Amino acid sequence: MEESFSIPVDLNHKATEFNPFSISSPHMQAFHLAWLSLFSCFFSTFSIPPLIPIIREDLHLSHSDVGKAAVASFVGSIFSRLVMGPTCDLVGPRIASATLSLITAPIVLSTSFISSPSSFILIRFLIGFSLANFVANQFWMSSMFSGRVVGIANGFAAGWANVGSGFAQLFMPLIYSFFIKTNLSSSTAWRIAFIFPAIFQAVTAIMVIAFGQDLPDGNFKRAKKNTTYKDNAFGVLFNGLKNYRGWILGLTYGFCFGVELTTDNIIAQYFYDRFSLDIETAGIIAASFGFANIVSRPAGGMVSDEMGRRYGMRGRLWSLWVVQTVAGLLCYWLGRVNSLWGSILVMCCFSLFVQAASGLTFGVVPFVSKRSLGVISGMTGSGGTVGAVVTQVLLFSGSDNKISTEKGISIMGLMMLFCTLLLTLIYLPKSGGGMFCGSSKESDDDDPINVQDYHLLA
Numbered sequence: 001m002e003e004s005f006s007i008p009v010d011l012n013h014k015a016t017e018f019n020p021f022s023i024s025s026p027h028m029q030a031f032h033l034a035w036l037s038l039f040s041c042f043f044s045t046f047s048i049p050p051l052i053p054i055i056r057e058d059l060h061l062s063h064s065d066v067g068k069a070a071v072a073s074f075v076g077s078i079f080s081r082l083v084m085g086p087t088c089d090l091v092g093p094r095i096a097s098a099t100l101s102l103i104t105a106p107i108v109l110s111t112s113f114i115s116s117p118s119s120f121i122l123i124r125f126l127i128g129f130s131l132a133n134f135v136a137n138q139f140w141m142s143s144m145f146s147g148r149v150v151g152i153a154n155g156f157a158a159g160w161a162n163v164g165s166g167f168a169q170l171f172m173p174l175i176y177s178f179f180i181k182t183n184l185s186s187s188t189a190w191r192i193a194f195i196f197p198a199i200f201q202a203v204t205a206i207m208v209i210a211f212g213q214d215l216p217d218g219n220f221k222r223a224k225k226n227t228t229y230k231d232n233a234f235g236v237l238f239n240g241l242k243n244y245r246g247w248i249l250g251l252t253y254g255f256c257f258g259v260e261l262t263t264d265n266i267i268a269q270y271f272y273d274r275f276s277l278d279i280e281t282a283g284i285i286a287a288s289f290g291f292a293n294i295v296s297r298p299a300g301g302m303v304s305d306e307m308g309r310r311y312g313m314r315g316r317l318w319s320l321w322v323v324q325t326v327a328g329l330l331c332y333w334l335g336r337v338n339s340l341w342g343s344i345l346v347m348c349c350f351s352l353f354v355q356a357a358s359g360l361t362f363g364v365v366p367f368v369s370k371r372s373l374g375v376i377s378g379m380t381g382s383g384g385t386v387g388a389v390v391t392q393v394l395l396f397s398g399s400d401n402k403i404s405t406e407k408g409i410s411i412m413g414l415m416m417l418f419c420t421l422l423l424t425l426i427y428l429p430k431s432g433g434g435m436f437c438g439s440s441k442e443s444d445d446d447d448p449i450n451v452q453d454y455h456l457l458a
Helices: 027-045 049-059 063-091 093-113 117-144 150-181 186-193 195-211 233-241 244-254 257-274 279-294 296-311 313-334 340-361 373-396 405-425
Strands: none
Touching: 027 093, 027 117, 027 150, 027 195, 049 063, 049 117, 049 150, 049 186, 049 257, 049 279, 063 093, 063 117, 063 233, 063 257, 063 373, 093 117, 093 186, 093 195, 117 150, 117 373, 150 186, 150 257, 150 279, 150 296, 150 340, 186 195, 233 373, 244 257, 244 340, 244 373, 244 405, 257 279, 257 340, 257 373, 257 405, 279 296, 279 340, 296 313, 296 340, 313 340, 313 405, 373 405
16 A cells, blocks of 8 residues: 655655754654654753762862763663664554653652762763663664765764753753752752653653654564564674774764763853853853754765765765864864854864764765665764763863863874774765765665664554
C-alpha cells in the first residue's frame, strides 16, 4: 500500500526537503521530538556547571574535585555513546533514546541529595550517560532525510538541542536566585533547582515514545525469520569498527564538539573567577556560547549540503577543514585576550565556528557506511566526549594550577589545529572521494541508509 506524505520524498520515502518550522508527520515530527529530547539531556548535563561556585562552597569541593567531576561527566558519555550506536542499529532510535532518558532522569533528580565530593563526582558521571542521546538524534535524522538535506537536518537537530546547555547556563542561576529570594537557604535553593531538569527530561522521553516514529514507513521490527548478516549485531559492529574513516572523524570531532563541551564546563567559572563577576552575569555570558547553536550548527549542515551539491565529498571535507581550523585559531586567541569585552567578542566568534564544525562533521558521517551508520555515529559521537575528557584532564583538572585556565584555552586551540589535519586522509570512493580527489558533485545515489535495509512494522 503506497503511503502519501505531506512533503516531497525520494523512492525510500525519505524527505528531500527540510523545513524546521513544519510539524508534518512523520519526518518533521521526528525532527522536533529528536531535538527537544536531546535538548533536555543537554540541559540536565550542564545544569550543574553554572552553579559550581555555590555547590563548591556548600560541599567544600576542592579545585581537583570540580575537575574530576567535569571529567566524569564526559567519561560516562563515552561508553554510553559507543553502546547507543549499535543499539540504534538493532532496535531503532526512538526506543533507544526514550529508554536512556527515562533511566537517567531520576539520576538528575538525585543531584538534590548529594552531600559529599565523592557523591558529586558520581552523579556527574551518571548524568553524562544521557548525552548518548546525541547518537540516536543523528541516526534518526539520517533515517528520515535523504542525502540532499541530511546535513542540514542533522545540523538543526543537534544544533537546537545543544542550545540546552546555554539555557542551563542562563536559567539555573535564575532559578537558584528565585528560591533565594523566597528566604530559602543557599544549600536548599540549589538542591530544589534540580527538580526542573529532571522532570523536563522525563516528559520529553515520554513524548518520543508516544508520538515518534523510527522510519518514514513505520517503526523498527526484529524479524527472526530474516536474521541475515545485515541484521547480525556483531557483523554490523565489526563492519563499523574496521572503517578507518570513523576513527578519523571521531578524533577530529573530539576537537570540535569535545572542545565545545569542555568550554561549556569551564566558561561560566572562567568569567566568574577571572573577571570577578557575579554568578548571574557569568551565567548570562556563558549562555551566549551555547545559544549560538541556534544558528551555528545548522549553518554548518547547510554549508555541508551546499558544498556537497557543488563539489561532492571534496566540498564537504574542505569546508569542514576550513571552519574547524578557524575555530582553532579563535580558541587560541580567546586565551590570549585580557579584557572582559574582548573575551566576550572572541568567545562569541569562536562559538559560531566550533559549533558549525560539528554540524559539518555530521554532514559527512551519513556517507561513511550505510550498513553501520549507528556504529559510525557512535564512534564519532564518542570521539567528541573523548576529546572533552582529554582536554579537561590535561588542561583544566590539575590541583596544582600549573596551567592557568586562559593558557589551557590557548593550548586547546593549538590541539584543534593539529588534529583537524587528519581530515586529509579521508577517502570515500562511493561517495565522491576525498579532499584532493573525487567527483565534482554528489549523485542522488550517494544517500545514507535506505529504508529497505530494515524490517518495518507499518
